[in-house]
Amino acid sequence: MNIEKILAISGKPGLYELKIQTRSGYVAESLTDGKRITVGMRSNVSLLSEISMYTHSEEKPLVEIMRAIAVKENEGQAISHKEDNAKLIEYFAAIVPDYDEDRVYPSDIKKVMNWYNILQAKGMVSKEEPKVANAEEVKEQVVEEVKAKKEPKAAKTEAPKAKTKK
Template sequence: MTVEKILAISGKPGLYELKVQTRSGFVAESMIDGKKITVSLRSNVSLLSEISMYTYTEEKPLVDIMRAIAVKENEGQAISHKEDNAKLIAYFKEVLPDYDEDRVYPSDIKKVLNWYNMLQQKGMVSKEEPKVADAEVVKEEVVKEVKAKKEAKIEKVNKKDEKEQKPKAKAKK
């Protein structure tokens, strides 16, 4: 499952695919309708590969949960996220029997199933284990890009400070 560049943006429905980073944020494409949007750095954005859910023993990565759904459904569609809460909870218990019922709400289950079905329609779900090296390489690239942008901003600020500190030459009379 390749979800390293799939984003969930707070306040916006569905999932988005990271297309390109810009100076002030990035451009993402909606997986629902294919429209591209610009997202500022101030927006609350989560990478799907970084999201996890609570179990009684640990936090389980969302990728592993989606892989469990893919195994259960033989890479087909899961039940609709619009089913009633009792059905959703029963279904989710089959997928992840030890999830923490006190900290994982029906709304969380709905979101996971909606996201899974969205990714399944795009052919992005798989029963196979992810290639850890690929995920680490992508994560390292993103970290390098962010560090480079921060360093460029710091350098720009330092140059501006240097210009302001130099005294202006007085004209001779």
């Protein structure tokens, strides 16, 4: 499961794939409808690979939770995020038995279920061990991709050489 470039943008529904980083923000493409949007630096943007959920012992990365859902559902669709809270809590407790009920709200569980189903529809979920790069590695990779696209082609024009008299 590769979610290093998947973004959750505050105030915008669904998930977005990071396309390029600009001086004033980001260009992201919606995973649901494919539309590209520009996101300013002032927007609250979270990489899914950096999100964790509370358990009684530690914080569990979202990637591990998504993988657990993929294993339970055999990489198929999970229950809808529109189910009632009791069903969602029961389902989530089966996936993450030690989650902290006081700090993980039903709205958080709904988000995880919605995000999983969006990623599953795009074929981005897997039962394999997650390969998660840290945010700095992703940022460096995006910057290198932008530089590669902006590099001008080498010009073959040279300045004429001055003739010298002997």
